[in-house]
Amino acid sequence: QVQLVQSGAEVKKPGASVKVSCKASGYSLTSYNIQWVRQAPGQGLEWMGIINPSGGRTNYAQKFQGRVTMTRDTSTSTVYMELSSLRSADTAVYYCARDLGDFWSGYPLFDYWGQGTLVTVSS
Amino acid sequence: QTVVTQEPSLTVSPGGTVTLTCASSTGSVTTAYYPNWFQQKPGQAPRALIYSTTNKHSWTPARFSGSLLGGKAALTLSGVQPEDEADYYCLVYYAGALVCGGGTKLTVL
Numbered sequence: 001q002v003q004l005v006q007s008g009a010e011v012k013k014p015g016a017s018v019k020v021s022c023k024a025s026g027y028s029l030t031s032y033n034i035q036w037v038r039q040a041p042g043q044g045l046e047w048m049g050i051i052n053p054s055g056g057r058t059n060y061a062q063k064f065q066g067r068v069t070m071t072r073d074t075s076t077s078t079v080y081m082e083l084s085s086l087r088s089a090d091t092a093v094y095y096c097a098r099d100l101g102d103f104w105s106g107y108p109l110f111d112y113w114g115q116g117t118l119v120t121v122s123s
Numbered sequence: 124q125t126v127v128t129q130e131p132s133l134t135v136s137p138g139g140t141v142t143l144t145c146a147s148s149t150g151s152v153t154t155a156y157y158p159n160w161f162q163q164k165p166g167q168a169p170r171a172l173i174y175s176t177t178n179k180h181s182w183t184p185a186r187f188s189g190s191l192l193g194g195k196a197a198l199t200l201s202g203v204q205p206e207d208e209a210d211y212y213c214l215v216y217y218a219g220a221l222v223c224g225g226g227t228k229l230t231v232l
Contacts, residue, residue, distance in 0.1 A: 035221070037169075037223070044212060044223060044224070044225045044226040045161070045169065045212050045214070045223040045226070046223060047214070047220070047221040047222065047223055050221075059219070059220075061220060061221075062124075062220070095168055095169070097169075097171075101157070101174070101175075103216075103221075106155065106157065106216050106219075107157050107175070107216070108157055108159060108174075108214065108216050108221055109157075109159070109174045109175065110159050110161070110171045110174065110214070111171050111174075111180060112171075113168040113169055113170070113171070114168065115168055116168050
């Protein structure tokens with residue numbers, strides 16, 4: 001069965017970076033895109049960006065450009081989302097989700113989600 | 124910057140019908156926005172329900188349906204069950220980006 005398993009909770013200081021992993025199983029990682037979405041405490045969902053694990057192509061939300069980097073390691077079926085220059089407003093649960101569609105043609109199709117990773121930014 | 128607006132909260136009686144909507148600041152939501160809908164219960168990850176406006180996933184209960192209504196994307200629940208109490212989010216594609224609505228808290232009472 002398809003699973004996306006994310007890394008554990010992190011506590012970071014302001015100005016630091018965090019790298020969250022998302023390990024795919026039950027299908028070939030390179031077959032579908034992976035999206036990243038975050039949710040601040042008590043707030044709604046916020047799209048961060050997408051990575052195509054096959055070629056590594058990425059597209060980041062304008063808000064995060066310059067601070068976010070999405071990468072993949074096909075040998076371990078894992079994608080990574082790194083967010084730098086952390087501030088308290090980055091405290092949130094970060095989710096990865098599989099996208100069966102074709103984002104670059106304007107066709108998102110989310111199906112399976114990871115369990116989420118809580119990142120807390122605090123001095 | 125595109126803003127997607129949903130009803131902050133709605134209440135429905137068990138067995139009733141309710142429609143949640145998703146509006147865009149860019150104008151009418153069309154099929155080209157490829158709306159996705161998600162359900163999220165407290166402490167859980169979102170669960171995908173609808174994609175490309177009307178299409179259901181294999182796990183989506185039959186009582187959930189997606190449509191376009193009056194220039195908005197819509198999610199209708201018919202024959203609401205107590206377990207449908209949750210937050211619901213829409214997500215649309217526009218101009219090379221994805222935008223999520225603020226979510227609707229659905230209470231079944």
